[in-house]
Amino acid sequence: MTQTYLKEKHLKKKRAMKGVYAIVIAGLIFIFIMAKFATSGGVSEVLSFSKAPTAEDAFKIATEFVTPTIRNSNISFPDDKYQFGKKADSIFIIKSYVLSKGSKGETNRTNFEVLLKYNGGPKYLKKSWALVDINESSE
Numbered sequence: 001m002t003q004t005y006l007k008e009k010h011l012k013k014k015r016a017m018k019g020v021y022a023i024v025i026a027g028l029i030f031i032f033i034m035a036k037f038a039t040s041g042g043v044s045e046v047l048s049f050s051k052a053p054t055a056e057d058a059f060k061i062a063t064e065f066v067t068p069t070i071r072n073s074n075i076s077f078p079d080d081k082y083q084f085g086k087k088a089d090s091i092f093i094i095k096s097y098v099l100s101k102g103s104k105g106e107t108n109r110t111n112f113e114v115l116l117k118y119n120g121g122p123k124y125l126k127k128s129w130a131l132v133d134i135n136e137s138s139e
Contacts (some may be wrong), residue, residue: 040122042046053092053123055084061129062094062114069136070110090118091132109139 015061053061075098081095097111113135121128 046098051123052090053118055082057123058084058092058116058118059094059096060124061110061116061126062092062096063098065114065116065129065131065134066098066112069101069134070098072102072108075100079105091116092116110136111139112136 034044057084066077067075077098078096085093085095087093092115094114094116095112097109100108100110102108111135115132115133115134117130119128119130
């Protein structure tokens with residue numbers, strides 16, 4: 001009788017440890033998914049494969065590369081007035097302009113053409129892109 005009791009106790013302990021291991025593994029998977037979600041910026045980036053960047057994605061990144069080259073601090077980009085082209089090997093061409101106000105209140109328009117290479121990764125992060133070329137001309 002004592003041996004039966006000890007065997008049952010041992011089996012219960014063995015089943016309990018399997019449950020503990022399952023909970024620990026589930027917890028680790030949950031932590032991994034939450035970390036990916038926190039670093040990606042959204043559900044779509046975590047749960048699906050990253051889609052190719054759109055024209056809007058490339059334009060937003062192009063504005064990040066152009067902004068430091070403009071001398072005036074008060075600048076604005078037109079959200080819908082840009083030209084977009086795509087070459088092979090994830091090379092994107094963005095043509096647009098930026099309006100800036102000078103210290104005397106005059107408005108300056110600077111046309112720009114930016115060639116960007118998408119290196120992969122989150123398409124909304126500047127570090128996922130490389131600046132190939134940038135051309136600017138003032139009017």
